[in-house]
Amino acid sequence: MTETTEVPVAVAKSETKTPSPTNENGHAEEAVVEQTTNGTGDEKVADDAKKEEKKEDPPKEMRAVVLTGFGGFKNVKILKKPEPSVAADEVLIRVKACGLNFQDLMVRLGAIDSPPKTPTILGFECAGEIEAVGEEVGDEFKVGDRVVALPEYRAWSELVTVSKRYVYKIPDEMTYQDAAAILINYLVAYILLFDLVSLREGKSLLLHSVGGGVGQALVQLARTVPNVTIFGVCSKSKHEALSATGLIDHLIDRTDYVNEVRKITTEGVDIVLDCLCGEECNRGYGLLKPMGKYILYGSSNVVTGETKSFFSVARSWWQVDKVSPIKLFDENKSLSGFNLRHLLYQQDGSEYVRSTVDKIFGLWKDGKVKPVVDSAWALEDVAEAMQKLHDRKNIGKVVLDPALEPKPKPATPAKSKSKKQSSEDKKSKDDGEKKVENGETNGEEKEEEAVNGNGEAAESEEKPTNGDATESEKKESS
């Protein structure tokens, strides 16, 4: 992969209350510019935009979702970047669909270990068509192959280069959106249920965030085993929709789930799958029956406000009790952790993951699993899409589709901000903004309110947030 230097271009940024960028630090490349098809207002791009017949001499460019610095949604921008050139062991993918994961929110906040250097293109997951292959890729992949891939960042873009180790061919009948909706969610779910737990007939299962992408994948995969009892924890607002699926035996509200579960089964459950961390670790362990298994596979409790809170991160760590193996021996319990990112990029787990992808695609072909897509969004609407995930309002996977047109600009700027959201915004401003680790976001603080307005808008998909860049991206839909 060759990540070339950033080329400043257009941004699909709505509602520029500050009419021109008041960038005090000279970061002109992150200026918020009204976007047109090929970015008027930018010298470099203007050249080749006009002469399409001219061959590839100046660097071609692509749209990408760029994180310009850790913090709030305002740091997530659609920028033009040079098209990447493919390295020897890589393939170049023309992206047709991208998957959003909670992890992307944590990256945005800088609330993960070994965070990337900013600016960086966000995203871990995309599906598309191979446009070029490196010279050492061999017969495994060829131009035109339909694939899904797991690059470490850079997935939310029109084009991405990925090492062949993280690229998987998709079945002919699978749509790109389905592929992007399946990959990470079902990988995590499959490994949890069948490699770490080895789910058997008759077991009971507590799932947090059961409405989310992984949650829905877990429910479907668990249902491939007979007579499994599923306790699904999520906010009350999702109960009706999830209840309609008929797949979850007990839908339980987040607020007092331990007591709710105990009311139904005094003895506890066989399996707890926890993507929250913090105090839920101890609670989950406490809910286990003998021979029970607890797995931590995420730490979304770290994400509280819109920006990183030192206290929420620290609390999430402090609250987790350490456990002695002797206690596990006495109580006949198991504790596991699963982190796909570490496994793939730090622990050389690509072969194992590939074999698991094969199994999942096999289940898909057999009709045993069917990804639930909550909603698909244009790249320009990424902030709203992320906000929906943040607010845990999605049921199933949230995907981006570079070919989609952004939502139309609202007739009036977002105004009906709820009191709750307003105070959350203020809070995140207070405790988060000073954590931003590089200076590149300075000078844009004034935009915050408008951008944070996405939070409210996310409650209804009809309310758009990104305004003017309506028609601008049509060319990519071919």
Added chain:
Amino acid sequence: MTETTEVPVAVAKSETKTPSPTNENGHAEEAVVEQTTNGTGDEKVADDAKKEEKKEDPPKEMRAVVLTGFGGFKNVKILKKPEPSVAADEVLIRVKACGLNFQDLMVRLGAIDSPPKTPTILGFECAGEIEAVGEEVGDEFKVGDRVVALPEYRAWSELVTVSKRYVYKIPDEMTYQDAAAILINYLVAYILLFDLVSLREGKSLLLHSVGGGVGQALVQLARTVPNVTIFGVCSKSKHEALSATGLIDHLIDRTDYVNEVRKITTEGVDIVLDCLCGEECNRGYGLLKPMGKYILYGSSNVVTGETKSFFSVARSWWQVDKVSPIKLFDENKSLSGFNLRHLLYQQDGSEYVRSTVDKIFGLWKDGKVKPVVDSAWALEDVAEAMQKLHDRKNIGKVVLDPALEPKPKPATPAKSKSKKQSSEDKKSKDDGEKKVENGETNGEEKEEEAVNGNGEAAESEEKPTNGDATESEKKESS
């Protein structure tokens, strides 16, 4: 189960250097008496021993291995006890074979949690024929059924009552010895490999005490999965015999196994099954690959000398590092504990265990597993049998057979005690004897040297330790 009060009788106790019991505390019932067929020297028994035609008015008696107090081998005695009478949900089993487990050594030492009250009949595992059924047992079992059972203590006896929850019919072709050799070892091994680990093709496995009963069961069961690599850790003295089986890929000496394993595979192993505890917990965890699983299923490191050492127990606890679930999440690792005794008797796991027994017997019928019996011993030779386990000199299961005649008394008392054994004996005397928790062992200290002599004798099965009770038990072999 009705455990009636103890009836003092004969003991197969060899080499009574102290000609008559010098019991300072009035525990006459534990007197060491030269044994004859029906225990001359005891009033109660003498009556009915002479008149066999007389019907069951006086309590009938049976031989049993009784632990008279926590401590060394001298507290393990063959005593006459009243035959138990069957409770409503129990069956009465005429015992044909008993299994020895490392746990029995720990019970003898008092080095387990919630130890039993002494005196108690030892043993967790026996096979035999049902002689009576309680009124609530129903159709599940009938007189004459061949069964194997898991009573909580009391298994090493001619007769035992067991709740039907812990009784399992054995296949017609299975011998009683095989049944006793299979049950606990293969239960533990099966649950570890297929429920806690879900062993898959291509995985690598580190097994401690690979020559022991559970070790051998683990090796056989692991070999039912293709392409599994087994690292077997045991003392060098067993390597030749175990190597001959061809089942273990890498036989590794206990003393420096971590480095030995790293020499063979720098990346570590997928699974570590640890029956030792103490520092091996941390070492085992450290040897795991990503996605690796460590299970603690025993704490035999606690057993150092012949008697309980406070320091060895405490050290075994102090040495075990507590682990945060967050560490497991970062490293993609699992920690489990498995304790069959807790599961069965404290955690209501009897149904789960029964279904697992079914699976194991199925594998046995298919010829997939075949228990390895190290040696079979008369009840009277139990101390020697336990010593062999203690010294980890067994390969496979050590069983007791109440029908076996004790070994003939040696021509001369055991004399060729090795220097090493002598010093170990002294050590255990020093740090262990004062830990004995009830006074019933007082007055017998003078016998210790003779009894400890069994340790040396255990190296060769030809050297007997229990002397005079040669012909006494013939009547039971019918």
